[in-house]
Amino acid sequence: MAAGDATESAQPAAETARVDVFEDDDEFEEFENEDWDEQEGEKEAVAQWEDDWDDDDVNDDFAQQLRAELDRVAES
């Protein structure tokens, strides 16, 4: 990915070589089966969505940096 990004603007030819999302053939595909039993679909193994992330916690790295910056501003 990183290497691809570095040459991205210089070489338009590299566009086609990229194997990632948002590709040209990134089209919604036909389904093999026309119909299926939706009850059978196994539950997703991974946790999907979070709606409780927006808490009042300010202890992550970014918040610590922000705190240091605000301290600096307050002192000056």
Next chain:
Amino acid sequence: MAGELNRIIMAFANAVEAKDGGKVAEFLQISKSQRIRERVGLILDRNPKIDLSHFCSIVDTAIITIGEALAVHFRAMQAYQRGCFVDAYTLLTQSSQAFLSEFRNQETMWPLDCIKVLVYDLRMVATRADKELAMQGKLPEKLTDAGRRMMSAFSTLTGTKAKRGATLSITCQLFKVYFKLNTVNLCRHLINTMEKPNFYDFNLWPASERVTYNYYTGRLEVLNDNFEMANKKLSYALAHCHRSHRSNIRIILMYLVPVKASTGVLPSYELLKAYHLYEYIDVVRAIRSGDVRLLKKALLRHEDRFLKAGVYLVLEKLETVVYRQIIKRIYLIQKQRDADKAHLLKLDVIHKAFKWLSVDIDFEEVECIMSTLIYKGYVKGYISHKNKVVVLKKEPAGGTSKDGPFPAIGANM
């Protein structure tokens, strides 16, 4: 060789006689399966003088005349098999037109599957024909032509309930054509028809068509800025998509992630990783942390991809959510220092924090961002222009910032 062709035609005739639509449809497939196409192509290549119309005429009965259509259809298969897609498309337009007019006039709608196959192939063969034309430096116009033919097939099948059984399949195929050709406004007519009351019980459609329909109408809602409906449609597509079809799930998520994020619901890191949506990892991190610089970087870095997918504008709107987050965190840090004065947020402090994040804006713009946040309901409070300070709503005792100046993100929608 000719004997084998005869056997194929006899089997086809028997399926027609038995009104076995699924079986007949298998014989008509050009792009989906090569089973019949390959054999027919080979036989016709080896017997250039064969009188195909004569062979096929045994298919005709008192109630259906499709022998000649089948002969032309076989020629389309032969052309496709040879890689001559423009020829194949031209032949297919003739055969499909003849088939469709016979099929839709049958007393019972046994040929529904055949109609679906023909419409599907009109799109697929036209797409390949356009590639061929483009390579020859000619104008690729077959898909536009296919769209017109598919729409006219659609229109002839909306009349009676019995005939409507193929309309959602055709609608999905037409959505694909219109999105490809960038003529999505043409989808409106299809949606109006499909969503007419009593047109067809939506739950009775096959899952593949229900999922595809909701995916495309969800994307249209994104384009129309109607995120609430987009969320509904895309969530439906996600929930009902076949779990093993991972690439379609990923494409649904490509649109659902920014839509949900704008309502304050974020995907887990595991979800993004599981579907290789790496482009969104920094976007989501920026929303969580309030790191405006990270969002701008992520947008710039994947700009072409986001633009191509049509999600750039949605993502750009998330900037407001990220601004809310940084303001909220400045407030929270201030509150830890001095709870009594935390509700007074100096514009100068915000300005300096933005500068620290390389957001190069002047003081007036900071005020402008704050009024936008307040106007849109992301922040509760008012700006005291004279004192150059934002006066935030106070938190009630024992409450959180959500009960005070920073209501939940979805709450203002």
